[in-house]
Amino acid sequence: MPASAAPAACNNTVQQYFVSSGDTLSKIAQAAFGDPRQWPRIFEYPGNTEAIGRNPNVLNIGVSLQIPPCPGAVQSIPQEATPAAKTARSAKNTGSTTTSLPIKLYVVTGDDWPPYVSTSWPKGGMAVVIVEAAFEAAGMSDNVEIHYVNDWSAQLETLTKTNRYQLTFPWYYPKMEFWQSCDRLPEPMQIRCEYDHSNPIANVTLAFFKEAGRADLAQDTLEGIKSKRLCRPKGYSTFELVENGLSVDNLHIEQSPTDCFLRLLEGRVDYVLLNRFTGLAVAAEMGIGDNVEMADITIASPIHILAYRNNPMDTVQYLDEFNKGLQTIIDNGVYGQIISFFNDEFTRRLTQ
DSSP states (O other): OOOOGGGGGGGGEEEEOOOTTTOOOOHHHHHHSGGGHHHOOOOOOTTTHHOSSSSSTOTTTEEEEOOOOTTTOOOSSSSSOOOOHHHHHHHHHHSSSSSHHHSSSSEOOOOOOOTTTTSSSSSHHHHHHHHHHHHHTTTTTTEEEEESSSSSIIIIIIITTTTSSSEEEEEOOOOOOHOOOOGGGGGGGGGGEEEESSSOOOEEEEEEEEEEETTGGGOTTTTTTGOOEEEETTOOOOOHHHHHHHHHOOOEEEEEEEHHHHHTTSSSSSSEEEHHHHHHHHHHHHHHTTTEEEEEEOOOOOOOEEEEEOOOOOTHHHHHHHHHHHHHHHHTSSSHHHHHHHHHHHHHHHHO
């Protein structure tokens, strides 16, 4: 018997739902959360992205989806482990099942990409909390120290290469099965071939924002968008567009997300491409939240922890330990509570 996504079944836990005839991700979000615009919460949950594919409105009947906790159901960031469990684990091992791990593992991130990493957000942001919870579940909480350095290029080019830090996050990683070789990547991305990556910390929804109410775009698919005018701010990555069959030759590049939205409202572009959190936040700051909307089309862009391959400390083992802990918090529901809390915190800040 398929599990239900009815509002009455939606609570503070992750639940299973089997896609039925006529379902779209927006309809499931309406049934589960009471708001069809909350479909990215379902799309981004681990495993759902792969099951759903590129178009949230084309779902295969019988596919199993995980429905994260309801909006407002998680009032605080969950504790990764009880004090008793921490004590027992500390007594059992000093940090990890891998005996060669160091006493202290230094991890670097930035401080300017909310809600993923930002010290102005609870406990440093969603990605920070997930990383700490995963290492906690792996028995390494006392061994890991996270620092914030707002020079993203330095994190890859010098800080991890010289072993000042053993890991860095959160980073996109190219799909090498598509690119085949590093020299085919855009030049700024080629350095990432020098790194190994963890399982995804989170799936970032690359949203296609359009002017609200444009009937001529209502039925667009990712294939149909190839002929449309797309805007992406200067300095933002484009490799994920190429991976998903979109050409960057006619991409409109503007100085900032604000400039892209201005071009959209002037009718000079059809879509603005931004991760959903950034797009919604910028639109709200501009006072145009009612004038733009997310299309039911998306590209999933996973973010990872990276470890420098030539590090003499064999940093791949750290990723293995992280992956084990990450799977643990996904399985025990802590992961779902973390991302639900930060989604709600984002909504609260957006509307305050």
